[in-house]
Amino acid sequence: MANLSRTLALKRSSVQSAHERIKEHIKLTPVLTSTTLSSLASIPQTPEALIGTSFEGQRPARPRINFFFKCENYQRTGAFKVRGAFHTLSRLTEEELARGVVTHSSGNHAQALALAARTYGIPAHIVMPTISTPSKIEATQGYGAKIYFSGSTSDEREAVVKDVIEDTGAVLVPPYDHPDIILGQGTMALELEEQAKELMTEDPGLSVHQKGRQEVANGHKNGTTHTNGAHTSSLVSKIGHLDAVIAPIGGGGMLSGIATALHGSGTYVFGAEASFEGADDARRGLAAGKRIPTVQTLTIADGLRTPVGEIPWTIITDKTKLRGIYAVTEEQILKAMRLVQERMKVFVEPSAVVGLAVALYDEEFRSLVEREGGEEGWDIGVVLSGGNTTVEAISKMFVVSDGKGERMEGKLGGQGERIAENVAG
Numbered sequence: 001m002a003n004l005s006r007t008l009a010l011k012r013s014s015v016q017s018a019h020e021r022i023k024e025h026i027k028l029t030p031v032l033t034s035t036t037l038s039s040l041a042s043i044p045q046t047p048e049a050l051i052g053t054s055f056e057g058q059r060p061a062r063p064r065i066n067f068f069f070k071c072e073n074y075q076r077t078g079a080f081k082v083r084g085a086f087h088t089l090s091r092l093t094e095e096e097l098a099r100g101v102v103t104h105s106s107g108n109h110a111q112a113l114a115l116a117a118r119t120y121g122i123p124a125h126i127v128m129p130t131i132s133t134p135s136k137i138e139a140t141q142g143y144g145a146k147i148y149f150s151g152s153t154s155d156e157r158e159a160v161v162k163d164v165i166e167d168t169g170a171v172l173v174p175p176y177d178h179p180d181i182i183l184g185q186g187t188m189a190l191e192l193e194e195q196a197k198e199l200m201t202e203d204p205g206l207s208v209h210q211k212g213r214q215e216v217a218n219g220h221k222n223g224t225t226h227t228n229g230a231h232t233s234s235l236v237s238k239i240g241h242l243d244a245v246i247a248p249i250g251g252g253g254m255l256s257g258i259a260t261a262l263h264g265s266g267t268y269v270f271g272a273e274a275s276f277e278g279a280d281d282a283r284r285g286l287a288a289g290k291r292i293p294t295v296q297t298l299t300i301a302d303g304l305r306t307p308v309g310e311i312p313w314t315i316i317t318d319k320t321k322l323r324g325i326y327a328v329t330e331e332q333i334l335k336a337m338r339l340v341q342e343r344m345k346v347f348v349e350p351s352a353v354v355g356l357a358v359a360l361y362d363e364e365f366r367s368l369v370e371r372e373g374g375e376e377g378w379d380i381g382v383v384l385s386g387g388n389t390t391v392e393a394i395s396k397m398f399v400v401s402d403g404k405g406e407r408m409e410g411k412l413g414g415q416g417e418r419i420a421e422n423v424a425g
Helices: 012-022 035-041 083-088 094-100 108-120 134-142 153-169 178-186 186-204 210-217 253-261 281-288 310-314 329-345 350-361 364-375 391-398
Strands: 065-071 100-103 125-130 146-150 244-248 268-274 322-329 378-384
Touching: 012 083, 012 178, 012 186, 012 253, 035 065, 035 329, 035 350, 065 350, 083 108, 083 178, 100 108, 100 153, 100 391, 108 125, 108 134, 125 134, 125 153, 134 146, 146 153, 178 186, 178 253, 178 310, 186 253, 186 378, 244 253, 244 350, 253 268, 253 310, 268 281, 268 329, 268 350, 281 310, 281 322, 310 329, 322 329, 322 350, 322 364, 329 350, 329 391, 350 364, 364 378
Parallel strands: 065 378, 100 125, 125 146, 244 268, 244 378, 268 322
Antiparallel strands: none
């Protein structure tokens, strides 16, 4: 594995250093806004929509929300993973680089590491489960990586990785459970922070705090403080400042990187995941006070079908860095995905929209925004983490009623049945 003794401390300045190292290799992905989606999020859900939930019979929340979407689906290889891959390789020694790199991944990390290795002119050995989608296998091979196939369980994948390391001497670059990966992924938060500020400076109407700015100018309001002390700046400094960022969590490399990057900035960080078949291991682990080491789920958010890593766990359990984690249903993921595709004209994979789904449909989160954001509300950054899916896969998800779409990439049993499995993204 990439040497842990040489890694930087997990803090904001280290993320800034990582960004300097990788910015020549990555795209500055756009931050988009959507009046339609912000308006939908600011309208209370109907009482009927809450039937069958724990919020049935309660008054629907009335938050005011403006969204700022960080579109990592436009990143190289179609997802955020190249950030961590390039940063990790940038910190390897010449001797380590010469040995080549190895990882196990079902798709996004595989493609990212293959591209980074090609850029550095070194071998990449990628262990992929046999149930990986053909398009992801082909893309990984297209970047010049050597593919090794394995079973879908962690033991099977790690056994093949061990053999590759013994045969080649390659350095293991994990998908998420390493400080260099975490710091690399966190660079998107620095960009989002600055890009949102620029957008709101150019057009103050994009911010929910525009009204507050006018009141400050008129001398009617001197400042505001959030109750937990995290937002202690005056209202004037909030203009152009994101109140919160919400991002998906699978293995936790991205979310823990974002939480590290924004620690001390005054922006709350939240995580989002699927709830189907126990995919919400991060949320359940936080509630139980113990990391859940395995996940077996066929959620349509296939990029999140993995447990939180040990190092990311140490970050997301720090309440000064992460405010909370929420989970959404398959139906809510599909509804959010449809909105992004049809209203924003942005092509994303299911895993990418879980944060948006939380903001639109999770009453606990929406009540929090209403309570703490008050009449003004919150400006919220939403990470759209990737777009590595296909038209065929999407069509199968929507071909039947919402929430019952076909779940791709399941492990096939002896009789052709689909079996839940645990695959790193």
